[in-house]
Amino acid sequence: MAWSTRELAELAGTTVRSVRLYHERGLLEEPDRRPNGYKQYEVRHLLSLLRIRRLSELGVPLSKIDVVREGDSSSPETLRALDAELAASIERQVKARSAIAAILSDGGPVDVPEGFEAVASRLSSADSSLVHLYGRLYTQEAMSDLRRMVESDGSTLVGDELDALPPDADDGTRQRLADQLTPEIARHLASHPWLTSPGARLSTSEGAAREMFADAVVELYNPAQLDVLQRASRAAHETLGLDPGSTPSS
Template identity: 30%
Template structure:
């Protein structure tokens, strides 16, 4: 039989047969005088065995010993495959859990799932520009905080999204979003005082429960981000707030 017929009977493509030849799991027969390769039933059986092994996830490079019965590691290989599949199932289960959390929060899939539920609360009543700033900052903070620090950040977001604080947080966010060229020094000072009244107790409370995360090494990254997205008055307010909170 020719390669087209072998491929049809085995349920593979001619391209797959060529690949089997290249990696050495299927011997390549000589060409006949007519230029075609001639396969027989033994080649068909071998291709069917290759398909069966591939369906179990066995890589082609591991197949020759199994196909030629030259190795006795079949049990060990199956154990490895089973462990790999179990790990994949765990990863997929975890991914489905993340997707469920994002769905429940009606959040975008690129958001940190630990922070997504709270960002929806903070986005209420703020401008699209400030909502984008908060979203991007959360992505950056979550990455720089790492697995060990993200839970601390999540507790801060969770505390700020509690019903007793939401109105004050929303008011401060709205006032911050309104800062611009027409804002006076008094506007900035009043915003800072409102911010400190709302946020400082939460920062102090969480800092007392565990040491704060040290992100000073990433200060330049945050500065670049704020300079690109915030106006001069908003940047001044943030700089003063950083000094006040640091003190």
Template identity: 30%
Template structure:
């Protein structure tokens, strides 16, 4: 007759684990002897060994009793089902390991493959680190708040990385981060950005835009992590130019 500590030692588990098995009905709990201790017999060693073997093989505790109580055919079916679940779980873990080995920076784990491809190509442009981080954080926020819209936008943005005018505007913004909002060079940069915007597909024209809350749009179109008075001035200049261009276009259309 064994104490719970001796039984645990034989099975290679803790006494806490045995108490858990008792609570879940996986191992019969013996009566106490005259001294108030529970004593376990040889059958307890056999029963505990079966439970521990199944648990270590990956069978969930909630399903061990079903496996132990099943006949041969039912037990085989149960094990096959659990084996398939384990293999699926292993595949998911292997995919995670592959991603961890592939990415050189943990923050990129927050982005899907297509956004990572964009960031890899963007890095070749030579923007400042804080500008790159703002763009990256914009995509992270985009996928969190409006994933469908962000997926729709991304292919066109990726294609623009091969557009000299777009790259020039990106570099212009990068240079202008620390400029004074009164810097005369902002007018020239605003002209270039306006010309670019007029030939690009506007975000507001994309499918699903009208279903995105306005506060989400405000977040997605902001300059994350960069406090630049020059950029704020640029936004004002570009908005004014786009409004004028739209009015002229509408006048020409109706005329």
């Protein structure tokens, strides 16, 4: 019995294009041709193609299929490396499913920073953007602390009012909001002393972190909001007897 390329592909559950690719890579032997020039595949070609397909389904790269198929001495190492890649892929997928479930449950934005899905509703657009940047500046341990800070924050009413604060807000309104935010900031500074000396928790230089943070807050918050945050931060530092300039997030 002999089959055409199309028939062989259908029997193996693949495509003509894949069969041609396997020929190009030297994985599948070229068959004899009929007098009219058409290829005629036999059972041995089908079996070879099925084995190639099986290894491909397991995730073996085309460049490694011959090594694994022929039982080369490096074959076990190739399979162990593939297994490690699959394990990492499964872990990423499990994390992604967990994140999606949290987003759907909480109704937060889809692009919420990783690890903050369950508290997305507590973050304003500016806060969420800042957390994205923090993810590039701080270690995972520091990001875990930041997530706990968001989780422990009290009423979101102050945050909502700060989000809606117009650029020309009067001084009295600014000071009132700063006074309301001060205890919360002071509590975070007291609970997480590394905030006043973040060097060990940074994945970049402290100078670069300060520069990125300074540029970001100017773009993300309007002048009145920035003024409120600066007043509250200074007051919180003073309450704890700390240098107001001791942390890039001050």
